[in-house]
Amino acid sequence: MLRLLVVGGFVVALEVLCRTGVISKLVLIAPSEMAIHLFGILSSRKADADILESLTNVMLAVLLSVVGGFAIGAFIHSFPRLRRAIDPFLASYYALPFFAFYPLFIVLFGLGRGAIVAIGVLFGIVAMIISTLTAFDRIPRALVRTASAYRMGPVEAALRVKLPSAIPFLFTGFKLAIAYAFIGVIAAEFIMATSGLGYSISYAFNNFDNGTMYGLMLFVIVLVTAVNAVFHTIERRLLRRWGR
């Protein structure tokens, strides 16, 4: 309740500052105007193709990150020595500008979707790997011992024992992978694509089309916040149900 009040207060303050001209119209347009522009964009359906494209890219990236990240995380976790050596790399991974790999991806995947999705995966997959590692760390040792008592192989143990007991923490990774895939895809489109939401924002920016730019920005912010809020709530429920 208080939370809504804080956010609402912030929006109102912004509105007042813009309307009274403290913040110049060239810099920031009032939130209500952003909403009007966004409504115009959505009802004229001119951004539909870009929105659809970005969302498809994000979904593909999430899918690949989650599946790949779980497999790689499970693999690393079964070799403690490898894990200890790889930790500093995982921790500093997010400081690297992956966009530099874009030309490489264009050569590998061709122009278009593949390269953008690859950057989304690069962003999302490591969050999933790290979450898988922490999730596996929290599996009670008794369960792991039981698995080895039943002589399960590493793959079987990962799928039948580790996966179910680590689900709540893996979900955290899933949530992070979505957030990071969004960041990666939109940023990649923003910097170097020729279509998609990120591209539309940067195109509007380059053309001094503040209305469209802020409208689309508002769309991205509302969309991402809503998606995150939904998954945050699910995560809370999961953690509570697993009796923590």
Place this chain on the structure above:
Amino acid sequence: MKRALDFVLLIVVGFVFWEAMHLAAPFALTSPVESVAKAWSMALSPVYWPHVAETAKAFAYALLLAVGGGLALGLSLGLNRTSAEVAEPIMISVYSLPKVTLYPVILLVFGLGLPAKVAFGTIHGIIPVAIFAMNAVRNLPNVHLKTGRVLRLSRWQTLTTIVVPGALPEIVSGLRIGFSVTLLGVLIGEMFASQRGVGYVLMSAIGVHDVATIMASIVLLAIVAVSASAFLLWLDHRLHHRAS
């Protein structure tokens, strides 16, 4: 000793993998030896250093602001239960926004140049530092704070003698993430709109498809990021160990 060996081994495996990729797609990326040689010659050339200095300056300011601001925000919000509960979801959703979309706003507010890069790096780094600091303060044992109250410590004394030392391990964890994302923020800022800095070098190399320079820049950045992060990770482990 064994750990150091594992670390070296991992790097060797990485290089072999890289070489294999080079052989698979020679146009997309240069071989490891070539890239390291190029990185070495770049590190020695006088043309490159002004760019490094520019990035380092922007990064230093951004890190200072992110850490200072993040700690101030996190510690003050964390001391009060209600404010922490209200702020946490808001901060998490701000953290997972694709901040690239906000870059046009920052350019409009700060103009081209150093301030924009610093601001962009700061908005990346400030939130994780604040989130970690806030949670650390919330999880402080209540007894410590009560003792402070019994001893009639002033607000400032409580902060410096109880809150900060108690929360230090978590603060370092936050610092580690803050460091990485601030660097990424500064680099993205330079890639998108700048005439100087490592990000600019990278972007212009991407523009003319100068693969050797791209790979060399990534190598240099990786060395800086991984060594800084390994140091902070080591500090992190030590502090957490001491605390428990």
